[in-house]
Amino acid sequence: MSFDIASMAADLSSPVAKRRMDGAIDFLRFEGKCDGFLFAYKDEIAGRFVTVGQRGYGDAVADFLTDSIDTRPEFEKQFSNHEFIFDWTEVPGFATSYSGSQVLRPQGFNNGVLMLLHDSVGEIIGMCHGNVEKKDFPGTGKELLERMRPAFTGYALDRRSAARFRLTHRELQILDCVRRGMSNSEIGEQLFLSPRTVTTHIEKILRKLGVPNRVLAAVYATELGLGSDDRSVDSQRAALR
Template sequence: MDERTRPRSTVPEVMAHGLLAGLLAGVPCAAAAITIRGDRPDAHRLLANGGYPRTTVHYLTVDFVRDDPHYALVGAARDRSLFWADVPRFHHSVLAREVLLPVGYREGTSIAIGPDRARGAAVLHVSFDRSDLDPAVGPLLTDWARRCADAVVDQLTLQQWRLSPRELEVLGLIAVGLSNTEIADRLYVTRRTVATHVEHILAKCGATSRVAVAARAAQLGLVRT
């Protein structure tokens, strides 16, 4: 595959990691992570992690979404910071006793971010190694959650497109300005085959033109122009 058309699907992850780095530098927290809905309805996948151990990440991406009652509370709170102290008997929960307290966390919050917040499309998790937090921390985290929304939207867009490897290759060639005939010659296929790929790409991406889909793909880092 031409270097210019090599798939690049990591831009939202890079953006998310940059946002977490800024959050960790600006808010006195011990760890932060963004999890996002994946292919399975009962699990998330990790978009970015800043300091959580692997076992904690596994719980937040799988058990928290599938079994933990606090996941529904996060969706109900939408983009508001819901701290441990706001949840009755939180310290007696499985999440606190078996996941967070053993690794040194003493307070924290999980905030629904991005689109479809009521259903928890994505969550910003933040934990602290102390319980006496400044009241200003809540509004700060709510603001950071809003900043993370763009990265979440971009990643969900990439997941929804579900382009095949060949469609990604055709999209990359569209992005560098090749016509259907030129793409057919490059890939040693017929123009009809290319036209079918282009039609499928536009339909999957919800785009009305080659220019529009190429521009959005470049913005997401899916292709190089």
């Protein structure tokens, strides 16, 4: 694996949450010695995991790792104890299971972990997979995963909220501007959009959120964390100190 340290640092400090998450994935692969890493949130409407970003896996393997793995016996221990991060050696039979022997080992992986993300009431809202070519999963990788759990959890919550209302990336950007009290003209200047385009987007946002005006949209956005990266920013900075 080769890494562009300057690009990684730029991503980690980016004001754009998606870029920060990409930087976090690269950081975990670099500093945590993970050859493959995948981050996904669980869409509460569809009831399935949706990949946010991944490195080191083929598309078929990435799809497998997010497709109903909670029903597979080799992942039962992880889903029953989602506070803990287990590697293959801590899950009896994982190495010889279908996931271990037929999916991951043919791709060159010989150990790995699954970190489940959950909300304040214990509902699973996302997950992180990390796999390595070596037989032993590095302790630094587990430690970094645990330290960065709040950042991934916060971002998974944001993605779930956005998915619930089917807001597009542009609509989230505009909603964040509305939340910060910006006028349509100020939003247009910041995002290089015409006032008419901004107005059209805001009308769509109000319909999707089911609120009559931008004031209530801003209140709703603040309560649900929509359009705000503050939680993810703070938790990621804390993890990297």
